[in-house]
Amino acid sequence: MIGINLNFNFRVNDVLNKRPFFLFFSIVLVAGIFPACSRNFKAVLPVQSTPQPNHSDPFQQNRRLGRGINLGNALDAPHEGDWGVVLQADYFRLIKDAGFSSVRIPIRWSAHAGTNPPYTIDPVFFARVDWAVHQALTRNLAAVIDVHHYQELMQNPAANRARFLALWKQIANRYKNYPSGLLFEILNEPNGRLTPELWNGLLKEALAVIRASNPGRTVVIGTAEWGGISALNKLQIPPAEQNAVVTVHYYNPFHFTHQGAEWVAGSDAWLGTTWRGTPEEKTAVIRDLDHAAEWGRVHNRPIFLGEFGAYHKADIVSRTLWTRFVARQAEAENMSWAYWEFCSGFGIYDPVKKEWRAPLLYALIPE
Numbered sequence: 001m002i003g004i005n006l007n008f009n010f011r012v013n014d015v016l017n018k019r020p021f022f023l024f025f026s027i028v029l030v031a032g033i034f035p036a037c038s039r040n041f042k043a044v045l046p047v048q049s050t051p052q053p054n055h056s057d058p059f060q061q062n063r064r065l066g067r068g069i070n071l072g073n074a075l076d077a078p079h080e081g082d083w084g085v086v087l088q089a090d091y092f093r094l095i096k097d098a099g100f101s102s103v104r105i106p107i108r109w110s111a112h113a114g115t116n117p118p119y120t121i122d123p124v125f126f127a128r129v130d131w132a133v134h135q136a137l138t139r140n141l142a143a144v145i146d147v148h149h150y151q152e153l154m155q156n157p158a159a160n161r162a163r164f165l166a167l168w169k170q171i172a173n174r175y176k177n178y179p180s181g182l183l184f185e186i187l188n189e190p191n192g193r194l195t196p197e198l199w200n201g202l203l204k205e206a207l208a209v210i211r212a213s214n215p216g217r218t219v220v221i222g223t224a225e226w227g228g229i230s231a232l233n234k235l236q237i238p239p240a241e242q243n244a245v246v247t248v249h250y251y252n253p254f255h256f257t258h259q260g261a262e263w264v265a266g267s268d269a270w271l272g273t274t275w276r277g278t279p280e281e282k283t284a285v286i287r288d289l290d291h292a293a294e295w296g297r298v299h300n301r302p303i304f305l306g307e308f309g310a311y312h313k314a315d316i317v318s319r320t321l322w323t324r325f326v327a328r329q330a331e332a333e334n335m336s337w338a339y340w341e342f343c344s345g346f347g348i349y350d351p352v353k354k355e356w357r358a359p360l361l362y363a364l365i366p367e
């Protein structure tokens, strides 16, 4: 586990320093593709008129997540398009047709909400999230929505606590009658001053807020210290909470997966790092994922590998071998997974050529 700790420490400054690295994509993509069709999807969405059952089985829900993909760098950018990705209806169709069963939709709510009580979320942004959720659910893709890149909360948890809870109150209320295929992930990669201890307290408060309007919703709860497997041992979920999936992220070996990543200082020095599936390389992955799976068995919680991926600057053979091995190993451990990510720097789809990067797609979905 030491390896994981080290690796995640390298990420401390990463997201803060992230730059829009495929800016030109946004110029190509932004124009004219904001959907005019959300009304149509609302019409066919199977929104429940009766309250949800008190408990869905989180293990069953986790199987439903199955093989998923992160729609990263879109709604988690400061503004959609800033990082080169604007979601399109066709992306959801492609993802479904390729054989995925879920999408994780990272969302930077904190950039679209008031900074004073009642911290109102911008209605236009809310409608855009509605659209994305409808795109997924109407195609029978389960959808995980999270709170992503809330940097201010990581830097000053006390000052942002009320705002964070107010965001969840609004989100939970808005989607309280949505079908069980919509899952709420409380917070992406708690880190910085949001220590494991503070995170345990905050997640309990957020759960109470969510449960007030969504007694039957499956929630997804991640670990502190950037979502790493090594922080599982510090995670405390109230024992009474029986509808939770636990999520971890996996980017090891970090020097391989994040070589040349613009938002990770010093990562150019790692360019050329390969992963060829030597016995030692495989053993390390098996050991790490088994640690997560074992934690799940001991605590009787299903595990969702909510992010894993290798940046495009690694060679494609290594990326393919690593991606396939991690995905199959996660499946062997009964984990659901979501690859990071669809069409940006780690992407398995080329939005300019409008085609899948076939080796990576088949690594994820072989049959």
Ligand code: BGC
Residues within 6 Å of the ligand: 014, 015, 018, 076, 148, 188, 189, 307, 340
């Ligand atoms: C972050 C992304 C980042 C990825 C890989 C995610 O959790 O939100 O910004 O690209 O991890 O580092």
